[in-house]
Amino acid sequence: MKSFKGKVAAITGAASGMGRTLAVQLAREGASLSISDVDTKGLTETVKLAKSAADEAGHDIKITSQELDVSSRADMYAWADKTAKDHGKVNLIFNNAGVAYATPIEDIDYDKFDWIMGINFWGVVYGTKAFLPYLKASGEGHIINTSSLFGLCAQPTQSTYNATKFAVRGFTESLRQELDFMNCGVSATSVHPGGIKTAIARKSVASPAIEKFTGTDAESGKAFFEKFFITSAEKAADIILKAVKGNKRRVLVGPDAVAMDAMVRALPESYQAIIVGQMKKMRDKQLARKKKNTAAAKETQKA
Ligand SMILES: NC(=O)c1ccc[n+]([C@@H]2O[C@H](COP(=O)([O-])OP(=O)(O)OC[C@H]3O[C@@H](n4cnc5c(N)ncnc54)[C@H](O)[C@@H]3O)[C@@H](O)[C@H]2O)c1
Structure with missing residues (x-):
């Protein structure tokens, strides 16, 4: 896909962070949007920002928004159907919504493990499968699944997040191969951001037991992790959209992701x-x- 002008892009988790900057940049490039999130207030703000970006660039686009919890299979399928109905076609799905849970394995709360799997992993699977028929029908489709640097390397206290993001990477690499095999006009990219300046750490769930590993209480631990977030969400969206245009199988977002990926492959x-x-x-x-x-x-x- 060499241009987003006239395309229809669906984005999950679009109320904040990279979901929002992807929406704004796609609008600036002339794509119509179907955006969703559990945070309806944030979604309204994204619609406003995307609309003014499109207006400034002189694009007449359509934007629809929907309250959606990606861990609900039925709701995801209903949203995919609605997106196709409202926009007449769908070319891109960004399975971007995600959450974080920091805890030592000994202290894992199984309900929280189910919660993060539901959003970070099942949300991506549901989004891929619900939109795939529409992407195929469009004749020019792309599935963009957000894994993480933590889908390439593991870290203490991140086992549940690591499990979801390694799973997204495996799922998306297999998906890309199947799509190539079928030559069906749809492609896929696995996205691996390093530390991006978004709200994810602040909104994360952290077990008090992480203190054993960080030496700080959970709240200070979040602030501590944020110091390693070096890439802006705007820059991240730019890198991701270039990778989609370049039909990349995977994209490393930020210099930290590039460096860690090299280290993991070397050692x-x-x-x-x-x-x-x-x-x-x-x-x-x-x-x-x-x-x-x-x-x-x-x-x-x-x-
Ligand atoms: N920020 C980073 O450093 C970083 C690094 C690697 C990967 N990622 C991944 O990037 C993606 C985007 O995260 P971000 O950094 O922009 O964070 P963010 O918190 O700014 O945005 C995530 C969005 O997902 C939404 N969301 C949460 N639960 C949801 C649910 N059940 N259904 C629908 N939406 C839901 C939130 O409301 C929020 O708007 C996530 O998948 C995250 O894991 C982020």
Whole structure:
């Protein structure tokens, strides 16, 4: 797909972050949009931003929006049907909605594990299958599934997120091969962002038990992780859309994703020991800082 002008793009998780910037950039390039999210307030704002981006660029596009929980199979299929009905065709589905859950494996809450699997993995499967017939019918279709850098390498406290994102990668790589095999006019790309400046860490669920690994409480841990988010959501959308135009099988988003991917391929086993070493160093630094602060607070109390 060399141009998005006149195409119809469906995006899940479009109320915030990369879903929103994808919507705005696609609108700027003349694509009509069907966007969805559980956050209806955020969706309304995305519609406004996308509409003014299209207006500024002189494109007359149609934008529809829908409250949708991607973990509901029935609702996803109903939304795909509605999108095709409202827009007459669908060319692109961005299965982008996602959530994060940080916890040591010993402390996993099975309900939360089901929750993250439902959104990050099943949401992608439902979105792919519900839209595929419409993409085939359009004659020029593309499925863009958001995995992660954590679909390429694992990290302590991220086992449930890692499991969902490795699964999305495997599912999407198999999907791409089947689509190539069938030569049916539809393609697929697996997206692997590194740290992108979005709301995902702030909105994540973190078990208090991560303190064993981070040396900080769950809330400070989220802020700590955010320091590693170096790429803007606008830049991420730009990289993703270029990859779709280039018909890439996978796309690494951000210099951290590129560097980590190279490390994992060069050191497929020992990268794990390197991560453990780095994490221990960071935890020890946090603990030392905490000790210093406690001692300083005691001194102030005495005085
Ligand atoms: N930000 C990063 O550093 C990063 C890195 C790698 C991968 N990712 C992935 O990128 C994707 C987009 O995340 P983001 O960083 O833009 O985060 P974000 O939190 O800004 O956006 C995620 C969106 O998904 C929506 N969402 C959550 N649960 C949903 C549900 N059940 N149904 C429908 N929508 C739901 C949220 O309301 C939100 O609008 C996610 O799949 C995420 O895992 C993000």
